[in-house]
Amino acid sequence: MRVSFPYMGSTIVYGKLLELLGHQVVMPEPPTRKTVDLGVKYSPEFACFPFKVIMGTYLETLERGVELFVTTGGQGPCRAGFYGELHKKIIQNMGYDVDFIVLDPPWRDYEKFFRQILTLKGDNSWFKVAEVIHTVYKMCKSVDIIEKLITTVRAYAGDRAALNRSWRDILTAYSQIETARDVARVEEEALRVIEKYDIKLPPQEKRIRIGIVGEIYVVMEPSINGNIEEILNSLGAETERSLYLSTYIDETIFPWIGRKEKKKLIKKASGYIDLNIGGHARLSVGQIVDFKDRGFDGVIHLKPFACLPELISESMLEKLSADLDMPILSLSIDEQTAEANIMTRLDAFVDFIKYGKAYSKERVSLSV
Amino acid sequence: MKIGIPRSLLYYYYYPFWQTLFAELGNEVVVSDPTSGDQLNEGVKESVSEICVPMKVHIGQVLNLLEKGVDLIYIPRFVSIRRGITFCPKFLGLPDMIKNSIAAVRGKILTHEIRAKTDDISAYKNYTIFRDIFRVSKGELKKALEAARQNWLKFRALQQEGYKTEKLLLGEKEKREEGLLKIGVLGYVYNLYDRFINMDFLDRLEELGAKIVTFEMLDGDIVDRFIKNLRKPMFWEFTNRLMAAGYHFINSADIDGIIHITAFGCGPDSILGPFLEIDAGQKNKPFMTLRIDEQTGESHLITRIEAFLDLLKLKKRSDIA
Incomplete structure (x- = not known):
């Protein structure tokens, strides 16, 4: 069939x-x-x-x-x-x-x-099914590791276009795997390819790191969210999402694996959202707090227009931003979204963070 | 204490319950003013722009109660009133949203979770926090809950007998008008009975000669049986009820047409709508969707209702001939 x-x-x-x-x-x-x-x-x-x-x-x-x-x-x-x-x-x-x-x-x-x-x-046979699931799961984990690496180093890459091409090639290689051993081979190969670019990360205090949270579909799908991660990378900011494929699979198929992480996020969201209200709204709020705790410089909240659960989390972003002293930008995505609009707003957002960083350093140096 | 109840959302379904409950516990009950343009504008200012108009109305009502100087504003968190089915996410997160978006209201919200098996929400276990807040004994609270339940059951019985909900809430009794055409009106109580946001929609229908039937006028069994038999019910309590009523209307020969009145951006209705529309079409039952929000124009609404009813009258005449 x-x-x-x-x-x-x-x-x-x-x-x-x-x-x-x-x-x-x-x-x-x-x-x-x-x-x-x-x-x-x-x-x-x-x-x-x-x-x-x-x-x-x-x-x-x-x-x-x-x-x-x-x-x-x-x-x-x-x-x-x-x-x-x-x-x-x-x-x-x-x-x-x-x-x-x-x-x-x-x-x-x-x-x-x-x-x-x-x-x-x-x-x-059931044995075969288990083997297939094992292989695919391994693949997800592996793809996620490489993707996180890409969205970090791409912010400092000299030849971004070449790096993007390599990333596409890596994904093609993943799509051809057949066994768990293939996964390990492709991953090693991918790491080698990225290493060739010889990208040096700047010192910790100069790095700009932005977290992306929100509704799973628009967060995970670059062709829908206007390639937001690539844009942010090109503006010199590293990105990390709240959701990767393996997080999603952990949640839906192997709920016991992600339980500890989930508990932590729920705790961080308490006082803001105290009940699972559907989608990832409660976890989104937890993630925002978590990104702050991990020293990120800003968070972008993405949702499809009129998304039910994420509207509730959006309603408290202002308070979250004030409580955490961290800029948060919320974007609604739908068929009317214009690329130029997203570009301009991201550009302004990153500028704002850069300025804030420079300014606070000045303040520190003045006080010394 | 002065307890404020916003005249929005489930006020239109549970007010008789709440009113008796808080009065029995020795409080003064204050209801916010009926929705008005100014009040709604204040609500819109404090809301997320994309949220549905009933939520904006609710926020306006809460602000109105703050002005009235109440001690506590009652915003319960409705989680479930049927096994396996919850409320729309906006209801689930309602107290969280209010608390985290309106600074002035912090510390003034009276909230607790409501979980029940049926729409009778009087089970004692949901109200245990009331004992400390109102300093009453278990027995007194139970007695107040029972009185509230009785009053609410009376209200529900009158609704099913065909008395107007909007009048019953004001303590008046008036039957729904009879009319030439029988129209099934599908909509959540807070859209049907807030005269401001729906621009007197029900009265206008009646003036034009329609007899109105809504979901809460139906026998509870029809709804319960329908939901029980669904292979996969929707996740949202009142959406299921509308679905049950909708299919009941589609299959009732004496219903001339169906009007679905829904708020701009209502998520559950965006899923419900197509099901009813497709199946009404297949059964040849006239079906119209009316969408309302804070910018709806009155003349647009009237024109559409008039046109719809005119068509139904023509259809009826040609059916008879």
Whole structure:
């Protein structure tokens, strides 16, 4: 069966998972302006932006003969948990003959969950399934390590374009792995490639580090958030996100692995948001505090327009910024977002931080 | 003590409960003034720009209560009133949002979590913090809760008999008008009964000869049974209720048309809307969505209602002929 899935983050992970299980995978392409327009046309006006983009990629991949979409459902109370059902309703109403597997948390309906897993498992042995999951998980961890390294050194790279090309090559190499041993090989190779650029990090006090928090889709997907990390890097700031692929997988598939980290963040968010209100809102707030504690210079908060949970965290950014004495910039992303707008605001934000840094140093030196 | 209750959000569903509860505990209950332009503008200033208009109204109401000099403002955190189903994230984070965005209100918020199995929210376990705050014994609190429950049940029964919610909340009794056309109106209580933000939408419908049916007028069993039978219910309590009512209207022969009134940027409704719209279309039931926010123009609203009702009248005539 020809299988596809929503485009999100490093799609190589989902692609790899299904491919290693022997399915015929139709890889969704990164969303373009055309994808977005297509998605917007067939989505409810007030559905959030990720819904529309995913709709667009579904419709594009449908042209390439997809018979089954695999996606995840959820528990709510964020809207994303209902995407699968609504996409299905709209796409089937448009007259397409396509099946959906919406993976909900097993406790909602054990029998259904088991049936779905059996469909995906196909003729593979359980041992093979475990091996595949192990390999893909390793790959995620490894991709994340390299990505964090890239978004740090890119801020000081002389030839950024070349470094970006190398990064793309590295991702291609990852997409061709087959075993856990391949992962280790590709990682070593990647580290060697980056080392060749011979980038020296400036002394600690001169580095500008910016954390990025917010709604998972816009935080993780560069083609949606206007390549925000690359822009910040080009302005001379290092970046780190609150969410990487492996954090997401830890959360949804292996919740016990990330539990300690999560507890820490929940504690840091207390007094601001005291209950899980859906999405990552509570953790976003915890992350903001955490970035400050780790000495970051500023935080960018990203959300799709009218995102339910992140609106609550946005409402307290002013207070957070004052309490923590750290600049925070909140950006809403949707189909109307203009690149020039994001550019200008990021430019001003980084300038502001640079100025603040220089000024506070002056203040210190004056007082001495 | 003077307890302030904002005239917004679930005030339109639980006020009779709250009013009795706080009065029984020996407090003076102060309700904020009905929504007005100035009050809403104040609310908008203190809100995140993208949030839905009911939340902006709520913030305006809280500011209004501060001006009235109340001791505490009651902002409960509604978590769940049905197993496995919660409220919209904005309700879940409501006290957090208010507390962290309005400096003047800190220390004046009375909040606690409400978790219940049904929309009867009188279980003692939710209210234990009241004992210290109002210095009452367990027995007294339980008695007050029971009185509040009785009053609220009476209110719910009257709603189902077809009395106007907006009048009942003011202590008056008036039946919904009869009319030529029977219109199913879908909307959250805080959008339906806030006359300012919906510009007297219900009265206008009635003036134009419509008999209105809303979700809280339906028998509770219809709603409960529907939600129980859903393979995957929505995550949000009142959205599910609207969905139940919506499908009930779609399948009722005596309903002439359905109007879904929703706030700009309402997340749950953006998911609910397409389901109802697609299925109403398939069943050939006229369906219209009206969107309201702080900038809605009155004439636009009237024009659309009039046009919709005119079409329904034409349809009815041609159906009979």
